[in-house]
Amino acid sequence: MTGQNMYLELENKDNVECIKGEVYLSDDISDAFPNKYPHKSEATVTCICIKGEITAEINQFPVRAKAPGLLVLLPGQIRELTNVSDDFQGEFIIMTRQFTESISLPEGFSTFMSVRSTPFLPLGERALEAILNHHKMLVGVLRNKDEGLNRKAIVKHLTIALFYGLGYYLHKVNNKKKTRNEIIMEDFLKLVLKYCKQERSLSFYADRLYITTKYLSVAVKNVSGKTAGQWLDDYIILEAKSLIKTTDMTIQQISDELNFPSQSFFGKFFKREVGMSPKQYRDTE
Incomplete structure (x- = not known):
């Protein structure tokens, strides 16, 4: 809706x-x-x-x-x-x-x-x-x-x-002092929310946090148990699910909105993560 x-x-x-x-x-x-x-x-x-x-x-x-x-x-x-x-x-x-x-x-x-x-x-x-x-x-x-x-x-x-x-x-x-890794995790997710539609390279996020990609990956894994790459993929899937279910956009338009190189590439990525195609997901109740 x-x-x-x-x-x-x-x-x-x-x-x-x-x-x-x-x-x-x-x-x-x-x-x-x-x-x-x-x-x-x-x-x-x-x-x-x-x-x-x-x-x-x-x-x-x-x-x-x-x-x-x-x-x-x-x-x-x-x-x-x-x-x-x-x-x-x-x-x-x-x-x-x-x-x-x-x-x-x-x-x-x-x-x-x-x-x-x-x-x-x-x-x-x-x-x-x-x-x-x-x-x-x-x-x-x-x-x-x-x-x-x-x-x-x-x-x-x-x-x-x-x-x-x-x-x-x-x-x-909220007066507990945050660790360095917790601050990195929080700042990383803020950037992911802002840029995940355009940028899927971890180096993009690491550069903006002024740390190496390896440091970012270790910090995020230590805090959350999930890798930075998994967080990024999960956010893209969330964006895709929301667009598929709450808009009238075609699958091609959603693929373009999320900056995938092609609808086919988007479809394969979505099916790998969700277990069904974008169209099948749209048809589910």
Whole structure:
């Protein structure tokens, strides 16, 4: 499902409060994860986990979100929901890129930087209560249809307050000093996210990290157990799966988008990694 279609569906649901094209509040997890396969989204999603737990993969990393806690998904991340407990209960704030860009938080806002490496934040009961009270204020504003009320401005300021509050909690749990290898791993994956469609040579990434290809490979393997080459291939496959399932692009167009020399080369690479052809993957439910 494309982003635009997702927002149109949300606007027609009885359980959703929203400012169209900006921000949506829901208590249904399928609104936050509209596809059951890996997909890239431009939405920022905050999930307030009240009861139970969910597991997901975000940019290849497994994440377990167990209540009470807060899960944050950022634009451009490839996400896949893998399991939801029967007793799961949560509240979701879904923000379009247009909305988050209009907030004008500082470039490189530290909370976003922390969330990329720590998407789930366990909360104590008092912290959960504070965030739920904040959520109730958002619901109240969105339900108020008074034309004299500048709902968008109020929601913007409440959202800014939420992110700064989140930054406070993240600072408390993220004070462990990272090793040199962990920093290399983190910086490598940032580069992979940015350039994997164009560059598949490890030397390209090593050069930008000012280290040798061998040093990069050893550092990444020591931290993650996977080689740098495996991470690169996995990200390309994630991009391919997302494009195959969530766009109307032809296989040739996807091959070109991912900078493969030919559709045949792309098809062989995809089948080797996934076990089926791109067309077969598109036809799977």
